[in-house]
Amino acid sequence: MKHSADRRGFLRGTASAAAAVGLTRSSFAQEQNAGKMTFTYKTVGRCEIKADVYGVAEEAARPVVIWIHGGALIMGHRGQVDQALLAKLLKAGYAVVSIDYRLAPETKLPAILTDVEDACTWVRDEGPKRFHIDPEKVAIMGGSAGGYLTLTAGFRVKPPPVALVSFWGYGDIAGAWYSRPDPFYSKTPAVPKEEAYGAVAGAVIAESSGKNNRHRFYLYCRQQGLWPKEVTGHDPDKEPKEFDAWCPVRNVSATYPPTLLIHGTKDTDVPYEQSAMMAKELASRGVAHELVTVTGAGHGLAGATPSIVADTHDRVLAFLKKHTG
Secondary structure, eight states, X not given: OOOOXXXXXXXXXXXXXXXXXXXXXXXXXXXXXXXXXXXXXXXETTEEEEXXXXXXXXXSOEEEEEEEOOSTTTSOOTTOOOHHHHHHHXXXXXXXXXXXXXXXXXXXXXXXXXXXXXXXXXXXXXXXXXXXXXXXXXXXXXXXXXXXXXXXXXXHSSSOOSEEEEESOOSOSSSHHHHSOOTTGGGSOOOOHHHHHHTTOSOXXXXXXXXXXXXXXHHHHHHHTOHHHHHHSSOTTTOGGGGGGGOGGGXXXXXXXXXXXXXXXXXXXXXXXXXXXXXXXXXXXXXXXXXXXXXXXXXXXXXXXXXXXXXHHHHHHHHHHHHHO
């Protein structure tokens, strides 16, 4: 069976750029609105990093899904959660925590990964008393760059999540697909260097909307093959070993969490081969995993039918149930 998620719904974060697209535990600012609570889980300087919690309840402790938004690590925010999938997760008895993290290039990848680790620690430590979750049943999922961060959580987050779901994510950030000019994005008018860097010349931030044109910086990076260097601060050609700690495909072991990978074969933003390569490595290490291949679908599984979207959601729920109990 083929599966999908609607590009306009499940994740807007890194849809085609050409189309516009110290842990502080004392500052838990929160507001409740229609079942959602917003917390500041971490503050760095003047930058508050927040999480939205859905499904706050007082009954028996529930498993929790941590959602990580996409946006090439450069753009996006925690509000990018598909409402249909969210509703299914809540109905199935999960709490859902959608997190922000500091964005590149103002913040480099090591600090971004630290944010994700700190968010997971906060959920485990504060979740049982603040929104009644079971800290032993934490699953992580995300799309595109959020899928990449999800896969890094598989070897960086301790204790490890019980399950991972990567939607059109990637396991190798140093490969030619990201470190060389991209043929697809090079078909669009070239972004001037001054415009690109002007879009990211402000203060450190942990969330963004489409209003500030950060997608123009992303498009410039893809056209020039500069994404790995701008996001990490290192050159993959001159410093290849620096990327060992940041590439999930280089860090799979027998103890890596069970993983569900979902990807379209016609993805022009993140090649399908990224998920296929990750699946091959998981298989070689004997890690429980599934690869859902959607023939002909683009990034975000664009072009799939509503029934395929529903099938994808059901596949995710079945996978979570299997591994969270």
